[in-house]
Amino acid sequence: MSRSPEEVAIRSALERIRPTSVPSELTARLGRIPDEVGLLRPLAVRLALDVAPWALVAGVGIVLAFNPLLLVRAPSTTGSSDAGGWTAAAPGGGFADVGWFGLPWIPFLIAIGIIASTQRVARALRLRDRVPWPKSKAPPMWVRHVAITLPLIVALSAVSDHDPIVYGSVSGPGPEVTDVRSDANWFDEKDQSGWGESFGAPHYVFRLRPGDAFSYLISVRNDWPLPITVLGLSRSDYDVLAARQSAFDYMPTGLGLLRHPTYVSAEQGRVIPFHPIVLAPGDEVTLVVAASAGSCADPAGEADPATPPGVTLWDNRRLAFVYEVAGWRRVGVTYPAVGVTVPTTAGCLPGL
């Protein structure tokens, strides 16, 4: 094989500096190495130890995502709302907060664990014959992946307005109801196809005095392909509006669950205090909504009072739930196809 003059010159120069013997001190130093230096554990063991913490992180994340009740405390109870004595006057909680779980910590945890583990395995397989493994000055690959993944999750969440909680097939009044109608009132309904109108939906009228408690039943369904955990009504959502609305007709004050799912009744003894409940895709649960009549409530009042000009009343059918999906806590709003009316004194709008 012909060689260029440059190659010949390089070979010649390298030949010139090529040592012709190994210094005896080097030979001696090398000979002592096996006696002075310990062997590392086998690669498989080292890799397992390297991956284990990240696999644990991913595992914990997955467990929390699919067993969300591990993270959820039982709702605080008040009054006499023990398991056998749920009443609309003392529903015993049923509210929840999004809080810090509004950020996708658990999906983030899972992403970090899985990406870091796979990166380590891939790196070990790629570099198994390269000793020592080179140190990368760039951020670890999993950091870069997570830096991309997290904004993507948040962005997808932001653009997705499809709440998983939709109204279900069950509704009913509590024992305090005074009138049940199925008249020509219509309701705006938001379903998968958007907003529509529903005629002839049940309409419950509760003629009550201010402060009276009452209840009604609705059901909600999980419309997502992932299991969700219903944690309760959104406390912050209701806190904002409660001061305004409670002075008027009524405000939800808590939730309950049917003691027996097939016995649809809000009578005492048939309802237990609400606790977070997991809904598989397509599953439905019946909830008992406890409410309290506002200060304008009047048993002899109008059932459909006209709203004074310039006043915006909150749609009481609106129910904001805190739910958790794969460890990510969010608020979903549903509008059950049921009308609940507490007649009020004509012209009474205190505090609005």
Place this chain on the structure above:
Amino acid sequence: LYAVERVGPVTTVTGHQARADAFRRLLDADLLRYYGIAAAMLGDSVEAQDAVHDAAVSAWRHFTDLRDEARFAQWFDRILVNTCRDRLRARRRRDVVDIGAQLDDALPVSADHASAVVAADAVERALRVLDADHLAVVVLRYQADLTVGAVAERLGVAEGTVKSRLHNALRRMRSAMDDQERER
């Protein structure tokens, strides 16, 4: 070129002493070549000894990772080149070192006539302008006399990358030698 003493496949080694004996035997078989590679890359006989020692420590610590002991030489080459490359990068600055003079003090070298010495000096200085990656390719290709494929295997890069680095290395060396010529 060196007459490389190849060691036959090592039978199953059990126990620390047997493993240590095997490691020493495998290392000694090509030790002069390893030392030559380190000396050429680092241009310093003392640092070359340290590099070989460091590489041997790493190799011994990971000795159980070596699946096929018949490939010890290739494996150790790679460790040694990585060690030398790390040392070169750690220097942060690239001194022009007359490695011939240094090695003359420490090592017996082959004699050559005067003009060849001058030319070799120029090439040696030109070698020092190369960065660690390019220097590794040149040393493995022209001193260890490895094929492009073997160099690629040892460096863990594609053959195309080796060819590209060789081309760039020669271009840089040519430019450096031209600069030396102009300075005279």
